[in-house]
Amino acid sequence: MNNHSLIQLDLIIFDWDGTLMDSTDHIVRIIHQVFTEYGLPVPTQEATKNIIGLSLYQAMAELTPNLSKNDHLHLINAYKHHYVKDIEKITLFDGVVEGLHLLKKQGALLAIATGKSRAGLDLALQKTQLKHLFAATRTVDECPSKPNPEMIYSLLKELDIPPNRVVMIGDTCYDLAMANSASVFGVGVSYGAQQKQNLITCSPLAIFDNFLSLQQWLLKNLSHT
Numbered sequence: 001m002n003n004h005s006l007i008q009l010d011l012i013i014f015d016w017d018g019t020l021m022d023s024t025d026h027i028v029r030i031i032h033q034v035f036t037e038y039g040l041p042v043p044t045q046e047a048t049k050n051i052i053g054l055s056l057y058q059a060m061a062e063l064t065p066n067l068s069k070n071d072h073l074h075l076i077n078a079y080k081h082h083y084v085k086d087i088e089k090i091t092l093f094d095g096v097v098e099g100l101h102l103l104k105k106q107g108a109l110l111a112i113a114t115g116k117s118r119a120g121l122d123l124a125l126q127k128t129q130l131k132h133l134f135a136a137t138r139t140v141d142e143c144p145s146k147p148n149p150e151m152i153y154s155l156l157k158e159l160d161i162p163p164n165r166v167v168m169i170g171d172t173c174y175d176l177a178m179a180n181s182a183s184v185f186g187v188g189v190s191y192g193a194q195q196k197q198n199l200i201t202c203s204p205l206a207i208f209d210n211f212l213s214l215q216q217w218l219l220k221n222l223s224h225t
Contacts, residue, residue, distance in 0.1 A: 018192025
């Protein structure tokens with residue numbers, strides 16, 4: 001599924017959960033724990049994974065469409081409590097730290113577009129000590145949730161990069177649909193929340209099964225290399 005034709009990239013936008021951080025199972029476990037605590041039917045593993053990448057409010061509304069907005073807010077607050085309490089258990093995927101440093105050293109601009117809250121992303125960046133690597137970041141507190149393309153539009157405006165020199169990398173169709181809407185390159189990773197066949201339906205330029213192969217492809221496609 002990988003397209004090996006060369007493109008010219010100046011800006012690399014990463015999703016966070018399931019793309020840089022190995023948090024998919026952690027997110028699923030916490031959502032199931034919260035639903036159990038509230039006496040709600042626990043969604044399937046697949047259904048839960050399929051809402052990863054959306055804002056928390058959209059995710060809860062998708063999983064429990066018959067509940068009120070107030071009920072959704074209670075579920076979100078419970079989720080946030082458990083997530084922060086257990087954040088030390090979450091790790092980055094193998095090769096992410098070294099890969100991000102290498103990409104930045106080679107002159108790439110790095111950014112993040114995530115369905116996390118600003119507080120959630122800032123905490124994750126603090127814990128992983130990666131904040132200094134990113135030229136800009138966007139969360140659902142500043143922009144509409146994926147697949148709305150506003151996160152990418154906002155990043156392109158701030159960093160003054162044309163869309164034909166930008167790639168959006170993520171583990172869900174929300175990431176890839178956002179890339180398509182913003183007219184930037186979309187690249188999928190199959191080691192996160194959604195399976196490869198789901199990602200294929202969103203017509204990514206390439207799909208990678210691990211971060212190292214993704215990193216190698218990115219290095220080959222940086223505009224100055």
